[in-house]
Amino acid sequence: MGEALRDLLVTPAEMAAIDEDAVHSGIESFSLMRSAGMAVSAAALRLFPSASRFVVLCGPGNNGGDGYVAAAALAESGASLAVFALGDVGKLKGDAARARAAYAGEIQAIGTYEPQAGDVVIDALFGAGLARDLPDEVQEAIRRVEDSRRPVIAVDLPSGIDGRSGEIRGASFTAAHTVTFMAAKPGHLLLPGRTRCGTLEVFDIGIPDRVVRARAGDLRINTPAVWQQHASGLDPATHKYKRGHLAVFSGPQISTGAARLSAMAGLNAGAGLVTLVSPPDAIAANAAHLTAVMLKEMGKTGDLAAWLKDRRLGAFVLGPGFGVGKKARAFALMLCGRALVLDADAVTSFKERRTDLFNTIAMEGGQVVMTPHEGEFARLFPEIAADTALSKIEKAQAAAKLSHAVILYKGPDTVVAAPSGRTVVNANAPPWLATAGSGDVLTGIIGAHLAQGMPAFEAAAAAVWRHGEAGTRAGQGATAETLVANIPPFDYSATRPMGRVAL
Template identity: 90%
Template sequence: MAVSAAALRLFPSATRFVVLCGPGNNGGDGYVAAAALAESGASLAVFAPGDVGKLKGDAARARATYAGEVHAIETYEPRTGDVVIDALFGAGLVRDLPKAVQEAISRVDDRCLPVIAVDLPSGIDGRSGAVRGASFTATHTVTFMAAKPGHLLLPGRTHCGSLEVFDIGIPDRLVRSRAGDLRINTPAVWQQHARGLDPATHKFKRGHLVVFSGPQTSTGAARLSAMAGLNAGAGLVTLASPPEALAANAAHLTAVMLKEIGKAGDLAEWLKDRRLGAFVLGPGFGVGKKAREFALMLCGRALVLDADAVTAFMERRTELFDRIAAEGGQVVMTPHEGEFARLFPEIAADTALSKIEKALAAAKLSHAVILYKGSDTVVAAPSGRAVVNANAPPWLATAGSGDVLTGIIGAHLAQGMPAFEAAAAAVWRHGEAGMRAGRGTTAETLVENIAPLPE
């Protein structure tokens, strides 16, 4: 009924509604929608693959609600003015679509017809978002009770169009039980850790964030992270710079402080100051022995490992993972697709796993929170908690955007947020900053558009 209502609401001038019904319960939904459309007086045609006489259970009972003729899907010839209701296969699809269905999708695509998908566009794997042979690209998708991973993970998300979640009366406790520790990333996940400012606070109580700079020719990324950390709420931020980069960094800094840290010994001495709340290592830092030494020294603290600091352990990851486990710090790693494949090659290569499952496997292996970047960023914890982010605009894909995200995570850690919540909140704020900055955003304007944490 929700599907038929959406069809009439969105396409009141449709010449004909074409309902494509599959062999299971998704097809059953299609037959009920067809019956409702017929009762409304709409022009209608129903097509299905295979023998509809072999339907069983709920699908057969739903088929009985529609009194009209059902045609073979092979005979469907799209017309101008058709609106297609795709009720062929839903979220449970785990195999490639039958040839006849793929050919029907191709015919609909050729005519650029609008499609309303029931549950998920046929061809999208509800668990991973993968395309199984072919898929409709829907104008609108009606799903029930809760969004599925395939609605949020790429490429599935790009096939869904606008998403409508309709309540069909399943108790929330059952939905949550089935979802386990997987959520869409919203303030509800982390808001309890986003503390308001105490009127009696001072800068050290708001958190001291340290960002490590790279050499003289690679200082910009660290400065972006530092400024993002300051704008995101850290009470003070220090850029730890090698001697050769001091002049370059000093020329660009005002509110961010500067400290000379050249060798591991310098860092060891500085770490005696327990007011240093959190650390960002990686943006523009360089790949090599120094990155590994610094990272291993910081595994007992609140730490974000990004970019070069992730790649530096490509061939020595066990050393890092063991140190994180032994030291018990609040560690967040932020790999993009390429960095993830370098650090977790066996997980990345497993095509049976969804992006969520890959992130969870990497978190368990590394003992760190994994922020697996992309348009469908996933944040996963070793405990099994995971969120999928959904508010990031496409124009965030710009140079330096990831450095800004890293700085926001660092600010949250410096303020005392747990690693998982710090990362999830940062991804959400990063997306909101992108929306505020608009389509022409650069990393610099992104920093200026970081809004306060919602309270």
């Protein structure tokens, strides 16, 4: 697999088109199936060399064909084997029928399978193209396997996971390992599918990179390859203003902590200067906690208008602990022509006035990033959030197009989408990032990137990745403060390979 494909995400529809294009280019379709099935058998023997028996569950389509190829290879290796099929194997067509014919062993009905001690199950029932609930007999087989706690190797995607959305269609296997082909699918990274895949192996079955790239859209796994060209090292002759000046707006006296977290994160993430902009009543509280972060008093829109004449101000963060209401809306609208992160209260403040915000962003043309979590997203984009036919990726894309801003749709499966359609799904965040103040730290990192001149999409994608790495470095006892201290530098010469990753 070429380097260009390692970070690629393709939808099931795109993958189907890629398969067709490969065949039209002269590649025999059965050779692709054979490569897929052989990869599965190799994974089974490599991962479970002491298995008492491999049990292959084969579906009625090409995923089942991959399973029959794997079964034939396992039988040839001398492994103990049992094959169970869904439906009438006499009705198989095309490559699946050819694969079935190449397997000489007995095939039993899936309803007769009873897990035994020592079984390793190979799930070749349904792949990433599944878009309906599983048949009852498959759901029952899944329950038996899950109850038995037998390890499962999934072919393409655990059966029951929608490859487009990651949703569970009635039931699904929980795999220890998943082997997919050419590129990962959204269902491998989006929840809840992500939690059912185990480790993910992306295997090259022989489709040329150019064929894959020709059909793939603008969807990627978030890795440094997406934004690294915008994260160049510091010039030895640089000074603090070249590294960017970030301004973070504080809330009132009793709500100052969130903004200070963002400010410190921005400083640690590389901004040359950070100023905390404080209302008069919070000056004393903020001053008592700041050292390297500068402090500026500001109460009214007129004060902000005067300050904005200083073009050295590179980027702004508005929202953490700021308060919901008229002042947040006024400040946000004044900043839409600049590099701006709108988070938390700033997002919620436009619940009833979102057209004002979206039109101003479009008119002013600033580099604007909005960072809603699920609740905030539903408040600002209620019709998109309520559309159950859309995946999280599609919701983020629709919101970005509507708002004219980069949308960072937060969660364990954070999605970053640009109005142009470019989208990344993040996969490096540990679960203990779900801690108070974590989002404020993320917001500050985005602000630092914007202050240093990164475009909004790359600034947001890079920040999500660095935030995840900070969580890993901080460990399971991470707090917002330790996240700030563990923000990694922009040094990504050795990035993690995507050939096999734990999800």
